[in-house]
Amino acid sequence: MFDKYIVKTGDDLSKIAQKFNTSIDYLQEVNNIYYENALRAGMEIIVPKNNEIYFEYYTIEKGDSLYGIARRYNINPDLLASLNGLNLEDYIYPAQEILIPKSNYSYYITAEGDTLSNIANAFNITSNEIIAENETIYLLAGQLLVHKKN
Numbered sequence: 001m002f003d004k005y006i007v008k009t010g011d012d013l014s015k016i017a018q019k020f021n022t023s024i025d026y027l028q029e030v031n032n033i034y035y036e037n038a039l040r041a042g043m044e045i046i047v048p049k050n051n052e053i054y055f056e057y058y059t060i061e062k063g064d065s066l067y068g069i070a071r072r073y074n075i076n077p078d079l080l081a082s083l084n085g086l087n088l089e090d091y092i093y094p095a096q097e098i099l100i101p102k103s104n105y106s107y108y109i110t111a112e113g114d115t116l117s118n119i120a121n122a123f124n125i126t127s128n129e130i131i132a133e134n135e136t137i138y139l140l141a142g143q144l145l146v147h148k149k150n
Contacts, residue, residue, distance in 0.1 A: 026085030
């Protein structure tokens, strides 16, 4: 689900986020980048891969909340927030785009200390299936792993 990307001269988080159909907040979270000016040409960062396969996009409208959107799409609100690099209490803005996970996949966001074995148990599949369905696995806290439901 993730690729490595080498930061090029002139790149900033906004350009990289747009290139990989993700948010600046999400890139900062998965790469532990606290300040945008910490990016340097030649630096290697983690970027999402093939979001369009696993997600659809939703544009925030006036009056929306993460809880309301999660209820509308029958999604766990914590998962919705995490996938978008947000906290449930964060303010969302009209016209902001967020990722909505597609219903025919299971999603798992890794935590510190996770192993392939305990993630496979969470999905009720084998470690080899996790490896086959997720091209790159870092097992860093906050990495998203996906499993296609039968």
